[in-house]
Amino acid sequence: MDTYQRILDSAKELIYAKSYADVGVAAICEKAKVQKGSFYHHFSSKQELTLAVIDAYYTDLKAVLIEQAFNSGLPPLERFAKFAELSIDMQIRLHKQTGHVYGCPLGNLGTEMSTQDEAIRCKLDGKFASLQKLFRATLQEAVDRGDVKGINVDITAQAMLAMFEGCLLLAKTHNDPLILRQLLPAAAQLRL
Amino acid sequence: MDTYQRILDSAKELIYAKSYADVGVAAICEKAKVQKGSFYHHFSSKQELTLAVIDAYYTDLKAVLIEQAFNSGLPPLERFAKFAELSIDMQIRLHKQTGHVYGCPLGNLGTEMSTQDEAIRCKLDGKFASLQKLFRATLQEAVDRGDVKGINVDITAQAMLAMFEGCLLLAKTHNDPLILRQLLPAAAQLRL
DNA sequence: GATTGACTTGACCGACCGGTCAATTATACT
DNA sequence: AGTATAATTGACCGGTCGGTCAAGTCAATC
Numbered sequence: 001m002d003t004y005q006r007i008l009d010s011a012k013e014l015i016y017a018k019s020y021a022d023v024g025v026a027a028i029c030e031k032a033k034v035q036k037g038s039f040y041h042h043f044s045s046k047q048e049l050t051l052a053v054i055d056a057y058y059t060d061l062k063a064v065l066i067e068q069a070f071n072s073g074l075p076p077l078e079r080f081a082k083f084a085e086l087s088i089d090m091q092i093r094l095h096k097q098t099g100h101v102y103g104c105p106l107g108n109l110g111t112e113m114s115t116q117d118e119a120i121r122c123k124l125d126g127k128f129a130s131l132q133k134l135f136r137a138t139l140q141e142a143v144d145r146g147d148v149k150g151i152n153v154d155i156t157a158q159a160m161l162a163m164f165e166g167c168l169l170l171a172k173t174h175n176d177p178l179i180l181r182q183l184l185p186a187a188a189q190l191r192l
Numbered sequence: 193m194d195t196y197q198r199i200l201d202s203a204k205e206l207i208y209a210k211s212y213a214d215v216g217v218a219a220i221c222e223k224a225k226v227q228k229g230s231f232y233h234h235f236s237s238k239q240e241l242t243l244a245v246i247d248a249y250y251t252d253l254k255a256v257l258i259e260q261a262f263n264s265g266l267p268p269l270e271r272f273a274k275f276a277e278l279s280i281d282m283q284i285r286l287h288k289q290t291g292h293v294y295g296c297p298l299g300n301l302g303t304e305m306s307t308q309d310e311a312i313r314c315k316l317d318g319k320f321a322s323l324q325k326l327f328r329a330t331l332q333e334a335v336d337r338g339d340v341k342g343i344n345v346d347i348t349a350q351a352m353l354a355m356f357e358g359c360l361l362l363a364k365t366h367n368d369p370l371i372l373r374q375l376l377p378a379a380a381q382l383r384l
Numbered sequence: 385g386a387t388t389g390a391c392t393t394g395a396c397c398g399a400c401c402g403g404t405c406a407a408t409t410a411t412a413c414t
Numbered sequence: 415a416g417t418a419t420a421a422t423t424g425a426c427c428g429g430t431c432g433g434t435c436a437a438g439t440c441a442a443t444c
Binding site: 017018019021022100101102103107108110111112114115116121124125128155158159161162163164165166167169170172173174175179182183186187192 | 209210211213214292293294295299300302303304306307308313316317320347350351353354355356357358359361362364365366367371374375378379384
């Protein structure tokens with residue numbers, strides 16, 4: 001694996017486990033087995049690296065969760081339940097490995113950085129918009145099939161996203177992924 | 193106002209506006225017009241100050257939002273809508289003043305610190321538990337009055353809290369408090 | 385009026401922060 | 415083989431981090 005990728009992967013892990021501010025460039029370099037000067041050959045700043053990390057988070061999200069839930073061939077409404085299950089399993093697995101609930105990598109960064117760095121906030125906002133669009137299209141598919149009626153797909157999609165994020169926040173602060181077993185399926189069944 | 197209170201108030205403002213990691217002890221001292229040595233006479237560490245800040249956040253929450261919504265004399269279910277309205281107004285006011293959506297002071301710290309500082313996580317978890325307890329008691333009152341039936345007051349209370357937090361997170365990352373106008377009332381109407 | 389203890393001052397500490405840079409090595413093209 | 419360029423090294427920069435400390439001020443008590 002090349003240097004660029006090692007830096008990116010190290011930053012993804014460290015920032016997800018801690019936070020933007022708590023992870024220094026030196027720590028990223030150490031984990032990536034790269035010297036600082038080499039880091040700044042591949043990234044012009046910590047901010048630029050973080051923008052790439054956010055893209056990578058979303059790419060992973062698509063590859064792991066979205067692919068298995070939303071391209072699964074399941075009926076549209078069941079895809080949300082599948083998405084919830086996969087999210088729960090992942091948080092439980094991380095908790096077993098690390099002793100902590102990490103929550104959502106996008107939500108974590110959004111909370112920490114939105115008032116501090118406009119470029120990072122915009123990038124995160126775009127990812128949330130993409131997720132919301134996916135949710136909306138899935139809900140619309142359910143409406144078109146006649147699986148559900150009388151819902152506002154836009155608002156429902158946004159509310160589901162909000163509740164997913166809020167559940168992860170509560171689980172993180174409670175350091176207990178098991179509360180997601182009740183909460184995330186409820187989020188998946190939101191209809192507005 | 194005495195020194196202790198000036199330090200506490202300055203820390204409350206700065207940490208809410210930025211984050212734990214982005215606010216140094218020196219910045220708090222400067223805002224409070226206090227020397228560093230004096231700071232460490234009143235607080236043994238930045239962590240201890242933060243624990244006091246969390247208590248102060250919850251005290252403010254009770255004085256401002258909870259008092260006006262949950263001790264308002266309104267019917268129980270309408271108190272949630274009132275709580276939502278007050279939260280929206282506060283975020284809109286802050287946005288006008290600062291250009292940013294600050295979100296929830298407890299949720300912000302929970303996201304940033306839960307994997308990093310166990311004492312802070314526990315204190316925050318206790319505050320969320322108190323809020324959840326208040327929500328649950330209010331829902332139970334509604335059930336007892338016959339305003340609603342067939343709901344699980346425990347899960348509904350937790351889900352409402354999660355959705356409130358998630359909505360604030362989305363509004364913050366979107367830097368737009370107006371999306372709360374649709375989302376928070378929906379959170380207030382959650383029934384599980 | 386002397387003593388005491390809470391409070392304040394401001395300089396200071398080592399560690400770490402994000403970022404720079406000249407020098408060196410490795411790679412690829414002519 | 416020669417050369418240009420990409421990549422890497424590791425020392426270095428000023429600044430800030432949380433925290434310490436000796437010295438001094440102040441008000442209350444005896």
